[in-house]
Amino acid sequence: MQVQVRSKSGVRRFQARLEQSGRSFLVLEQHRTAKRWKFWRPRQREELYQFLAGRKSAPQLQDGPARLILEAESDDFRGATATLAMDLSVRTTPPQLSVEPGQHYINQGGSEMAVFHVGPEVVEAGVRTGPHEFRSWPLPGATPGTRFAFFAYSYDLPPRLTPLGFARDEAGNEATATFWFRVFPKEFRSRDLDLTKDFLEKVTQDIYSHTPQLARSGDLLADFLKINGALRREDNRRLADLRFDTEEKFLWREPFRQLADSQVEAHFADHRRYFYQGKKVDEQDHLGFDLAVTANVPVLAANDGRVVFAGYLGIYGNCVVIDHGYGLQSIYGHLSSVAVKAGDRVQQGREMGRSGSTGLAGGDHLHFSMQVDGVTVNPTEWWDQHWIRDRILARFPEEKLPGS
Template sequence: MKRPGLLLLLLLFVPAAYVLGLLLRSTSTELSWEQPVRVLGTSTPVAVRAVNPHGVRDFTAILRQGGKQYIVFQRSEPAKRWAWLRRSEMPRSYQFEAGSRLAPGVTDGKAELVVEAVSNDFLARRSQLVQAVEIQTKPPSLLVDDMQVVVTQGGTGAVAFSVSGYWTEAGVRLGPHEFRSFQNPTAKDASRRITLFAVPHDLGAGEKPIVFARNPTGAQVLAPVPHQLIRKRFRSREFNLSSSFLNKVVSELDPRGTGDLLQRFRRINQEMRQANNRTLYELRSKTADRPLFQGPFLPLAKSAPQAQFCDYRKYKYQGQVIDEQVHLGFDLASTQQAEVPAGNHGQVIFAGWLGIYGNAIVLDHGLGVQSLYAHLSQIQVKVGDLVNRGQIIGRSGSSGLAGGDHLHFGVQVDGVAVNPLEWWDPAWLEKRILSRYR
C-alpha cells in the first residue's frame, strides 16, 4: 500500500513545484523613455526601452485626453505562460509614432502618453509608464526677408525672418553648420529673428544658405535665403621652419613628447591645433542674445598684416613640405609687446593658455560674434569682465605656435572662423549686418 501513495504524492508534488517555480520566477518589466517626450505633434517618433528577462508579451501605447483614450501602438508575441523560461531576453526598444493623426479626437493642449507592458511569463505582470505631454499640431512657418543677402566665401552674412506656429529652434543652415537665430534687437517679440551666419572658407559647390524652424514634435519647415555668393580664392603661402623655431615650439608646447622633432611638431600642428579649434568652437554657447558690438572692429594700432585669413600654409623644413594647414585669422605685427585693444564692446569668455594660440583671450560680442587675441605675452582681463571697444586687454607676444612677436586676431560667428577684414570695414558692417535689423 505504501508505493501507490508515494507515487500519488510525487504526481501531485512535481506539478505543484513546477507552478510554484513559475510563480517565484515571474518578473515585471522595467520601462523607460529613450528620449524625453514632452510635446507631440501630428505624428511624433517615440522610443521606449523595455527590460524583462522573460520578454514582453503585449506592449501598448495609449494617448489619453479628457477621459478618452486612443491606442496609438500595439505589439504582441505568443504567450509563454507555462514554459520554464531561461532569463535570457535582451532589452527591447519599441519605436512608434504618437500624435493627433493616430488619435483623431485629441486637440492641442495637455494629454497623457501611457505605455504598458505585460511580462511574457506565468504571472504576466503589467507594468506602466505615464508621461504628461502637450499636444501641439500647429507646424512652424517662415517668412524670410526678401532683401538679397550678399556674402563672400569665408565671410559673414545676416538674414532676417519671422517665424510663427509652434517652433522652438530656428536659424540658418549652411554646409555642415547650423547657426542659431536671436530675437531681432529692434523687435518687440521673439517671432522676429536675425541670424548671423558664416560662409565656410571651404564651402562645397552647390551649398546654399537655408532658413529652418522646427519643434520637438519632429515638424520642420525650410525656406531659401535670397542671396548672392561671391566666390573667393585664398592665398597659398610657404612657411619655412628653422630648427630653432621647431625647438622653441616643441619645448614650449610638448615638453615631454616622444618621437623626433618633426613628429612632435606635426602632432602640435595637427592634433593640438584641432583640439584648440574645438575649444574655440565650443565657446559659441557663451554668447549674449543681443549685440554688444557697436560700430566696426578696431585693428591693432600701427600694425602691418603678416598673414591673412585663410592663407593655405605649406610648412617646409630643409626643402621638404612636412605639413599643410589653413590659417584662420590675421597676423598683425607692431612693436614688441604692443598694447592689444579689445576689437569691440564685449565680455571676456576665455582668458588663459590655449595650446598653439599660447596666452589667448576670447571676447563675446553677442549674436554669436566672438573675437580671438592670441600669442599674447600678457593678459590683463579675466573671464566675466566687460570690456569697451579699444580698452587694452593685454600685450602682444610670441607664446604658443609663433616665431616672432605678433597678434593673431580672429573672428568667429557661432563658432565658425570668418574673415576679420569685413568686421573692420564700417561700410560693410552697416550695409550687410546692421541694416538687416535696424
C-alpha cells in the same frame, strides 16, 4: 517609436496608447500565449517594439499636449506589470517661417545678416549654411516673432551652396525657407613655410609645457605634427564652443579696430604647406590675420564687450576672447602677457596684454580673428565702417542700433 522591454521571464503582453483630453487611442497591443508549464525552457527575455505614434494610428489626435502610456506584463505566474508615461507634444502642421525680402551679398569666408518672421510655436530658428547652423535672436524693437541671425559663409564651403532659413517647433518638426543671395567666391593665398629644428624645438617646448594632456613621443617632427594637427583642431573646437557664452544684446560700437600701425604678415584662410628638410610634412589653413608692429606692443580691445576667455590655449599661446553679443566674438593670440580675466567688461581700446610669440608662433605678432556663432570669418568686413552700416545697421531700428 522604439521601446525595449526586458524581463527575466520574457514579455507576455505589451501595449502602447495615446491619451489626450480624456480620450484614449490604442496604438499597439501584442500578446504572447503564456507557457508557464515549460518553465525549464529558455525564453526570450528582451523584446523590441517599433510603432508609429501619430495621426496614422490615432486619426482624431489634435495639436497640443498628449501622453503616451506604455505597459508591459511579464510572462510568469505573477504576471508582474510595468508602466511608463511620457508627455508629448502633437504638431501636425509645419512651423511658420518667412524670410524678409532683401538682397544678401555674401563673401566666401564672410558674414551676413538675415531677418525673418516665425510663428509662436517655434522654439528654435536660424540660418544654415552647409553643416553650420547659426542661432537667431529677437530683433530689438520689432514685433514678436521677428528674429535676426548673424551667419557666416565658411571659407571652405563651395560657392554654389544655398543658405537656408530654418525654424523648428518643440516636437522637432522643421520648416525651411530660401532667400535671395549671391556668394562672391574668393581665392585664398597659398604659402610654403620651411621649418627649422630651432623653430620646432621652440614651439614644442612652449606648447607641451603648458598642455599637460599632450605626451611627447621623443620625435621632434612627430611632436610638432601633433600640435599642428590634432591640437589645432581641439583648440579651434574650444574656441567655437565659446559661442555658448554670449549675451543676448549688442555690446559693441561700430566699427571694430585693427591693431594700430600694424603690418599684415598673414591673411585670413591662407593655406600653408609645411616643409622640413626638403620634404612636405603637413598642410593647414590659417584662420585669422597675423599683425605685427614691434615687440611687446599693447594689444587693445577691438571693440566693447565681455572677456569670456583669458589664458593659455595651445597653438594660440596666451589668448584672450571677447564676446560682443549675439554670438559675435574676437580672438587675440600669441600674447606675451595677459592683463584681463574672464568676466571683465572691456571698452574699445582697453589694453588686454602685450604682443608676443607664445604658442605656435615664430616671431612677435598678434594673431587676430573673429567668429560668428563659432565659425571663423574674415575680420576685414568688421573693420569696415561702410560694410557694417550697409549690411548690419541698416536692418535695425535707429534707436536699437549698437552703441545707441
